[in-house]
Amino acid sequence: MSGLIAVGLPSTFKDSPSGKFSYKVVTISENKINSEDPNKKLSDELGFKEKKALVLKIGEEYQAIDAFCPHQGYPLAHGNLVDIEDFGVCFGKAIKCPAHFWTFGLDNGQCDRSPHKLKVYNCTTDSSGTVFISPKPKDV
Numbered sequence: 001m002s003g004l005i006a007v008g009l010p011s012t013f014k015d016s017p018s019g020k021f022s023y024k025v026v027t028i029s030e031n032k033i034n035s036e037d038p039n040k041k042l043s044d045e046l047g048f049k050e051k052k053a054l055v056l057k058i059g060e061e062y063q064a065i066d067a068f069c070p071h072q073g074y075p076l077a078h079g080n081l082v083d084i085e086d087f088g089v090c091f092g093k094a095i096k097c098p099a100h101f102w103t104f105g106l107d108n109g110q111c112d113r114s115p116h117k118l119k120v121y122n123c124t125t126d127s128s129g130t131v132f133i134s135p136k137p138k139d140v
């Protein structure tokens with residue numbers, strides 16, 4: 001799977017504290033610059049920052065988002081999974097940050113109470129069941 005980041009087999013995912021999903025956190029390094037690189041400062045200035053993505057396994061589905069809350073950086077793996085609903089109709093899933101309870105849609109990363117937005121990444125699996133994500137966020 002050229003250009004994709006291997007996340008691993010589903011059996012390597014950890015159970016979340018909420019018990020509603022399992023997860024892995026992976027590093028996305030644009031242009032393959034890693035954090036130990038002595039040129040990291042230069043790479044930061046050039047805009048090639050390393051990021052962490054949280055890959056969630058919800059039942060047999062996979063979703064990938066930024067790993068840390070854009071508000072104050074709390075790890076979203078410790079968040080709770082909630083339904084986005086209106087008048088009892090479910091429109092999708094969201095993750096609720098446990099620090100201050102901001103909620104972010106898993107499909108578009110949008111926060112429910114501020115302009116903050118998570119990046120969202122495409123997920124796929126191969127014939128062995130290995131999970132991959134795209135290093136480039138979706139345009140949502």
Ligand code: FES
Pocket residue numbers: 069070071072073074097098099100101102
């Ligand atoms: S750190 Fe997530 S809502 Fe404040």
